[in-house]
Amino acid sequence: xxxxxxxxxxxxxxxxxxxxxxxxxxxxxxxxxxxxxxxxxxxxxxxxxxxxxxxxxxxxxxxxxxxxxxxxxxxxxxxxxxxxxxxxxxxxxxxxxxxxxxxxxxxxxxxxxxxxxxxxxxxxxxxxxxxxxxxxxxxxxxxxxxxxxxxxxxxxxxxxxxxxxxxxxxxxxxxxxxxxxxxxxxxxxxxxxxxxxxxxxxxxxxxxxxxxxxxxxxxxxxxxxxxxxxxxxxxxxxxxxxxxxxxxx
Amino acid sequence: xxxxxxxxxxxxxxxxxxxxxxxxxxxxxxxxxxxxxxxxxxxxxxxxxxxxxxxxxxxxxxxxxxxxxxxxxxxxxxxxxxxxxxxxxxxxxxxxxxxxxxxxxxxxxxxxxxxxxxxxxxxxxxxxxxxxxxxxxxxxxxxxxxxxxxxxxxxxxxxxxxxxxxxxxxxxxxxxxxxxxxxxxxxxxxxxxxxxxxxxxxxxxxxxxxxxxxxxxxxxxxxxxxxxxxxxxxxxxxxxxxxxxxxxxxx
Numbered sequence: 001x002x003x004x005x006x007x008x009x010x011x012x013x014x015x016x017x018x019x020x021x022x023x024x025x026x027x028x029x030x031x032x033x034x035x036x037x038x039x040x041x042x043x044x045x046x047x048x049x050x051x052x053x054x055x056x057x058x059x060x061x062x063x064x065x066x067x068x069x070x071x072x073x074x075x076x077x078x079x080x081x082x083x084x085x086x087x088x089x090x091x092x093x094x095x096x097x098x099x100x101x102x103x104x105x106x107x108x109x110x111x112x113x114x115x116x117x118x119x120x121x122x123x124x125x126x127x128x129x130x131x132x133x134x135x136x137x138x139x140x141x142x143x144x145x146x147x148x149x150x151x152x153x154x155x156x157x158x159x160x161x162x163x164x165x166x167x168x169x170x171x172x173x174x175x176x177x178x179x180x181x182x183x184x185x186x187x188x189x190x191x192x193x194x195x196x197x198x199x200x201x202x203x204x205x206x207x208x209x210x211x212x213x214x215x216x217x218x219x220x221x222x223x224x225x226x227x228x229x230x231x232x233x234x235x236x237x238x239x240x241x242x243x244x245x246x247x248x249x
Numbered sequence: 250x251x252x253x254x255x256x257x258x259x260x261x262x263x264x265x266x267x268x269x270x271x272x273x274x275x276x277x278x279x280x281x282x283x284x285x286x287x288x289x290x291x292x293x294x295x296x297x298x299x300x301x302x303x304x305x306x307x308x309x310x311x312x313x314x315x316x317x318x319x320x321x322x323x324x325x326x327x328x329x330x331x332x333x334x335x336x337x338x339x340x341x342x343x344x345x346x347x348x349x350x351x352x353x354x355x356x357x358x359x360x361x362x363x364x365x366x367x368x369x370x371x372x373x374x375x376x377x378x379x380x381x382x383x384x385x386x387x388x389x390x391x392x393x394x395x396x397x398x399x400x401x402x403x404x405x406x407x408x409x410x411x412x413x414x415x416x417x418x419x420x421x422x423x424x425x426x427x428x429x430x431x432x433x434x435x436x437x438x439x440x441x442x443x444x445x446x447x448x449x450x451x452x453x454x455x456x457x458x459x460x461x462x463x464x465x466x467x468x469x470x471x472x473x474x475x476x477x478x479x480x481x482x483x484x485x486x487x488x489x490x491x492x493x494x495x496x497x498x499x500x
Contacts, residue, residue, distance in 0.1 A: 130308055131345035131404075135359035135411060136335025145358060150349050 003198045009020045011188045015206070018179050026179035028206060030176075032181060038105035039163045045106060046113025053118050064114070071111030077172055080104050084176050101177070109166055116158050120151030136232065157222040164190040164211045165220070171207070181206065255467050256283040259415060259446050260305060262316035267300060267470075275311070276470040281333050284414075285444045289457040290326055293466035293493060300451040301415050301467070305448065306337045319408065320416075338408030338416040342423050344400040346392035346407070352379065353388040356407045362443075364411065371410075376404040398429025405436055414491050418449040456496060466490045 008015075025033075053063025071079070083104045087095040124147060132142040152159075171182040185203040189196050202217020258281050265278040275297050290298045303309040304316060306324060307330060317324050323333060347355050356375040366374075375448050379385045382402040384395075392400055401421055408416060418437065422430040434456050441447060441460045451457065457464055457478055464481040466474040466489075474481065474490045477493040485491045 016448075108470040125343070125345070127341055127343050127345035128347065131339075131341060131347070132358075133331075133409070134308065134334055134339040136331045136333075137359055138331050141362050145362060146347055155347065180379075246405055 002197055004202060006196055007192070007202060011191075014188065015181065015184050015202070018184060019226075023087055023165070024179060027184040028181045031167065031170050032210075033182040034098070034101060034105065034178070035135075035163065035167045035171065037102055038109055038170070039159075041102075042109035042113055042166075043159070045110035047117055049110055049114035050117035052122065053114060056122060061120055065116045068111045068114050069106050069193050073113070076104070076108055076169055077175065079108055080172055083107075093162065097173065097176040097178040097196055100176060101170070101178045105166060105169065108169075109162065112165075113159065116155055116162065117151060120155040120158075123151055123154070154225065156216045156225065160214060160218040160221065164214050167211055168207065188204065189207060250318075250372065256285050257283045259286070259319060260315070260448070261317040262328070263317070264275055265304065265311050265316060266313035267304065267311045268495075269308065273470050275304070278314070280465060280472055281413075282446060284446055285443075286462045287441045287447045287460055288449070288463050288465060289392040290448065290450045291452065291454070291457065291466060291493075292473075297447070297470040298467050299419050300449050302419050302448055305417055306334050307337055307383075308339075317491040331363065335359065335411050335417070336413050337414040338411065339406075339410055340401070340404050340416065340418045340421045342420040344392070344397070344404045346400055346404055348392050350402050351389050351391055352384065352395070355392065355403060356410045358408075360410050364498045372393060375406070375410060379403070380407050381409075381439075382406045383432075396429060397425045398432045401429075401433045402436055404442075405433075409440075415446040415448070418447065419453065420450050420452070422451065424451060450451065452497075454482070467495075468491065 003094070015027045015114065017029045019025060020029070049064045051069060052060045053068065055061045055064075072169055080101065083100050084097075087100055087103065089145065127147055130140060132146040133139070137145070170178075173180050174182045177183070182203060185199055189199045192199065260282040262278045265275055266273070267275040290301065290393045291433050292298050300309055304311050305323075306317070311324055316324055318333070318337070320330070321333075322405055327498060347358065350358065353372060353375050356378060357366075357368075357371040359370040360374065361368065376388060378386060379388055382405060384399060384402055384406070387395060387399065389401070392403065395403065404418075405421075421437070422433050425433065430453065434453060437447070437449070437456070438460050449456075449461075459478075461478050462500075464478050465472050466481065466485075466487075474485065474487045475488075482488070482494065486493055
């Protein structure tokens with residue numbers, strides 16, 4: 001325990017922000033930045049992919065389906081390697097590990113978010129689409145004003161658990177030298193050499209504290225949403241439908 | 250009734266056929282609705298009543314025949330479907346209010362987005378319509394806070410907000426508790442009195458007797474019998490209609 005406190009005293013700042021302000025930002029700050037940036041960019045892409053997936057036009061449905069299936073069908077680490085070699089070739093210039101990781105996360109997460117959003121859209125009663133179209137609203141107007149606001153609201157807890165997955169996935173950035181939390185911990189471990197258990201216990205504790213508090217938040221949100229739905233959306237007996245399980249792996 | 254027999258035709262079905270796979274849902278429907286007419290469609294469940302009414306605003310496609318609204322073939326490819334639908338009010342059995350919007354926002358959504366009305370005018374008109382259905386005090390409530398009867402009245406106001414020349418009702422009272430049926434029928438009656446063209450699928454035979462100009466009786470995808478309510482209820486000419494009415498009155 002004293003070892004852990006000593007490590008935190010000597011290297012706590014490195015874990016939090018890397019060499020900043022004397023060097024590049026790193027550690028937990030980069031982990032969080034990657035997670036937030038990844039999910040924030042993946043979200044609009046995921047919505048677009050979801051709309052493509054449910055489109056009745058094959059030119060939209062096919063590419064979206066292929067992207068979703070491929071991204072969901074390969075391990076993330078393989079995807080990272082692939083992007084690592086592909087991006088510099090595609091763009092014709094060197095690409096940093098951080099950018100590579102961000103792009104990878106965005107595409108990978110978008111595929112998962114697309115399926116979440118698709119389930120949210122398809123889970124709404126058909127009458128919502130019919131009622132809106134009967135009023136003369138176009139398909140896209142209906143999506144924007146009627147379907148997506150309801151679907152996304154219902155999906156907030158699931159999206160939050162997707163965010164939690166993203167946080168854990170950023171640790172794989174280590175393999176292409178992204179200066180994030182796991183990378184910082186490993187740096188400390190190679191400096192100290194004799195305290196791997198302590199160093200990696202600290203690492204695990206930080207990830208756990210972050211993810212677990214978010215899981216609690218997702219639970220809380222979920223409860224709020226089902227309570228709200230019971231009060232507002234009584235027409236389909238939504239109050240009695242079982243709550244979706246939060247899965248955070 | 251304000252309906253005059255010489256009024257011009259508004260909706261015409263000509264040899265309309267629809268299949269679900271092998272199932273013949275609509276068979277050779279030929280009929281018409283004149284301006285200001287109130288048509289009640291009745292018949293046993295599965296007879297194609299709802300399917301028929303849903304073809305009028307193209308919630309269902311047809312495979313053969315034509316449907317004209319105000320002279321225009323509505324199932325033609327060149328039809329601007331969104332513009333066309335904005336001219337027909339549709340009221341569903343299950344209300345289908347938008348649960349994430351307040352009552353007033355439910356009503357103003359289409360006027361704002363489809364008709365591009367100015368916000369102030371749309372809200373003012375929305376309040377007028379809510380007042381008409383007796384729910385002005387619920388403007389800021391959410392649909393989930395209303396009873397079924399109130400929700401259906403809001404749904405009618407939402408359809409009316411587009412100033413449609415015709416309204417379609419697909420079993421508007423079937424999902425309601427008995428004590429709420431009256432308030433919805435009241436609103437529909439007042440619409441009929443004001444000369445609205447209406448097609449109603451309903452099991453409310455008193456409503457048909459009181460308000461309808463004509464009754465269409467459907468069975469197995471066909472219109473088996475049409476007539477004035479007096480003729481249909483007093484002296485049904487087909488055995489199937491006779492049986493249907495006998496079954497109804499035995500309940």
